Amino acid sequence: MILVFADQSEGQIKKQSLEAMSYGAATAAQMGTTAEAVVLGTADAAALAVLGNYGAAKVHHVPAASYDNFDASAYTNALANLAKELGATVIVLSQTTSGKAIGPRLSARLKAGLVAGAVALPDTTNGFVVKKSVFSGKAFAHVKVNTDIKIVSLNPNAYGKIPADGAATVAIHDIPFAGSGITVKSVNKVKGTVPLSEAELVVSGGRGLKGPENWHLIENLAEAIGAATACSRPVADAHWRPHHEHVGQTGGAIAPNLYIAVGISGAIQHLAGVNRSKTIVVINKDAEAPFFKAADYGIVGDAFEVLPKLTDAIKQMKAGA
Amino acid sequence: MKILVCISKTPDTTAKIEFTDNGTKFNEAGVQFIVNPYDEWYALVRALELKEAGKASHVSLITVAGADADPIIRKALAIGGDDAIRVNLNSSDPYSVASQIAKAAADGNYDLVLTGKETIDYNGSSIGGMVAELLNRPYVSLATALDAEGGKLSVNREIEGGEEAGELSIPAVISCQKGMAEQRIPNMKGIMGARTKPLQVIEPESSTPLTEIVRFEMPPAKAGVKLVSADDPAELVRLLHQEAKVI
Structure with missing residues (x-):
């Protein structure tokens, strides 16, 4: 099974995560398995249902409001627990500010090889090889992941979001928030514009x-x-x-x-x-x-x-x- | 507070990127190497500023690389730092590199590990998070400001579409980017002094790489620019709409 981390902001699934979902679904089709999503924090049924439209067979929702504030340790802990419980073989996230904080932690936690900055679907004809951007966009490297669990962090806008016919069922999970002890003092977001x-x-x-x-x-x-x-x-x-x-x-x-x-x-x-x-x-x-x-x-x-x-x-x- | 600053040897920003041996090896011929800019400009300089302000007691540098990185670590020492460690391992697997840094950070009782936001060669932005997980410490990624007061750190970090201010206690791991500090040019005294600063070479702990690079690939060459007359922007609009199909 392929597990996709679907990041939400203000209850809406982020665009890059829909892209990661499309990527996960295509990888799943290639490997003969299904793609499922993880959403952490407050999100309503309509927001979760959107993931089904991009290829999620199932959405695992951890609705505790403590997850509404991003915390790399707590997010890593939740994803690692779900990945193990559900038997995920590939974990897909997006190489955003959140993905850059979670991916490496998750890799070290699960001893799972990470390809950070992937730009294409994995080549699974001989192992699991993913093309990623290197030398600041001047070249690509094909990275082979040698562990049982593979983590792919997809570069934003590298794959595109691809609508699929589908409806996802929702499973609710309760995972205690294992925060890292960082106290957020203030958040300053630029309002009203597309990041x-x-x-x-x-x-x-x-x-x-x-x-x-x-x-x-x-x-x-x-x-x-x-x-x-x-x-x-x-x-x-x-x-x-x-x-x-x-x-x-x-x-x-x-x-x-x-x-x-x-x-x-x-x-x-x-x-x-x-x-x-x-x-x-x-x-x-x-x-x-x-x-x-x-x-x-x-x-x-x-x-x-x-x-x-x-x-x-x-x-x-x-x-x- | 003891700070460990991670330093990576990278090709200069303007270096020509080429590969040999059927695309499996980066061609180092004629390439000038530098201290990875994010490690140097932000992580190292901010560590030095904290020491100069009496908020840090000791600043060490660490690199995980072969002996060919010694001139690079001396270059970093010329900007500042009390001493340096080189773990004698050449690896493109971030987990292998992070394992060595985590081990050295624990052995040396470093309270704070600083990295640049990414290296300009592999662009993974991975080392800091892995070190933090291996040491079971909090990790602040993509920090734009850092200050310390009696074991408490105040940090600003980039989030999607904005910035977040937070507080945490040492020990911690932080990746640093623009805003953190200003680039410093080493002076003659620094360059002379760097030659005699302690550089300890240690052999790596055994670790199994989780990933390997099987080959490199160059992007397809651009077809070349299609020029449109300055008097006819409508033609550009037509091309973007009908040919490139982006608007």
Whole structure:
């Protein structure tokens, strides 16, 4: 059986977890078994049922409200107990901030090999081999897991969520909360926006925008296509934009379907954070900007002229569609 | 409070990534190696700041690698730290590496183990969590701020879409990222002093790897950029809609 950790926030299953569920279901089909999900903390029947639509045969729910606050030790303990009790052979999670905290703990607890940052389904023709991203997106490694239980932590947006016909039954479990003694003092979430790590479309600005007062050009384009906004390191360091928008080696690494980079030269440190994007568009007035070498589409031109025209063209396309 | 900072030798960010022997070996020819940036800029520098503020008594560095990592650990010692340990094991299996670090942390009675958020070669973000589990200690991942006061730690960490502030007691394991500290450039005194700081080489505990890398693969080469005239953004919209199918 394949056990998928389905992370919830405010009672809703996260998008990356639905992706992990789809991945788990496909792996299960490949291995001739079923995929089941684990949800920790408060979630209603409707939220749990969503997992059935992405291939879960069963949802194991630990409803205790103590799990509503993330704790790596308690989550590891619950997952390890369920994995052993249910006889899971593969555990799937998502390589998010939560997954990065749980995966390694779970691996050491169960002495189960972990592939962190998987990008494709396992190859089970000769053992269990999973392709993962290495060298900051510049290469892949095929990692063989040599233990009875395998743990796969899937890179967000690497597999996609695939709807399936199905309905999951729900089993309720009571697992005592074994916390690690970390007291949470405050939580500060950016309200009302899609977290960058979850965004499928991203518009990003660099120094070429010349100052924070010009950011409406980026925001207007992002709004027109329904994208999240990001920025390069110099922009965050100059406090033109908040640090959580910074993508690149030192900031966040993202892998959206579309990444539009405006006024960003494309230093290797920036590419390390965005080179897993499926389609890259570069808008830069310098035709020699290194970013064009990594791009799929490009416009050599002044951002201040191109962006309003591009935003209008998008609106027209949307209006016509 | 004794701090153990985990240091990894990684290829420089700008290094050309190539593989030899049918894609089974990373080609080190002509590659410059560095201290993994997250280990150096954030974990090590914050440990030094805590010591300078009188909040830590001793800062040791540890790496799990062959003798070829000695110049890298000396480079880290040039930035600071009282001494260093190298566990003489070359492994790409994170569990094997974490087992050695956990053993050394327990043997040396370290109260706090710091790692970078990930290495820029294997990008697993795994060592800290494994060390924490092996030592049965709390683990704060992806921390952006850390302070200490009489055995209590206050830590900020990244969560999905925001930040969380928390408190815990030592002993603990923390992985560090941007925000924690600012990069330091070693000075001449540091570089000279690093040559004579104690570097203890210990043989590894036996441990069975849980995983192995069977081969590497390069991503398919990009087809090359398709340029669109600056006067015709509608053409770009058409391509994104009809060809790339992303909008």
